[in-house]
Amino acid sequence: MAEQEAAKEVQPKKSKKILILAIVGGLLVAAIAGGAAWYFGQHSSGHDAKQKEQKKVVKDPVFLTLETFTVxxxxxxxxxxxxxxxxxxxxxxxQADLIKLHMPSVRSRILILLSSKKSSELLSVEGKKAxxxxxxxQLSEPFVAGEKPxxxxxxxFTSFVIQ
Structure with missing residues (x-):
């Protein structure tokens, strides 16, 4: 009988070890799966955020056509x-609406700048870029002192004629 009792005591210890190993293994697998899900979730949401950011950056251009200048x-x-x-x-x-609101000032600034030039300054590509x-x-300067530019x-230039 003593041998049977000793055998009973040994068997529960083995099954406890197996149970503990199974629980630890299961937790380890769950932790790895959770970590992978978090990593790929962060990576894809970061990618989505970058795509949204790029879409925000790419706006339709806003153009404002001014009347012809002759100086x-x-x-x-x-x-x-x-x-x-x-x-x-x-x-x-x-910004387009603000410039339209201050169109007399805009035209004056441009006319003064254009009339200060010589034809030799404006004939070259470099002159036009300058x-x-x-x-x-000139157009970036605030219309009212202390305001934002x-x-x-x-x-x-949609047309450029010197005579």
Missing amino acids: NLQPDPEDQYLQTDISVQVEDQA LTAELIA QLVKAVF
Whole structure:
């Protein structure tokens, strides 16, 4: 009988070890599966967030076409004039509306800048690019002191004639 009791005591210890190993193994598998699900969930949601961010960044361009400008250029050596059509690309419709609201100021700034140029400055591609940069700077200045500057992205010449 003593042997049978000893055998009974040994068997429960083995089944407890197997049970403990099974529970630990199950928890380990569950932890690995949970970690993998979290990792791939974060990766895909991060990817979705990046795609949404890229979609937000890609906006339709907002252009504002200005009336034709005709100005006398500085003598070089003879009198010439410039006639040009300009389109302005702005950040959003609110910026376009702000520029429309202040159109007399916009036109004055552009006319003063254009009439300060000589034809020799404007004939080359580099001269036109420099003029574009100057126009962006002029149009970006706030209309009212202390206000935020306008968000002018680009200036495009749709016609450019010097005579």
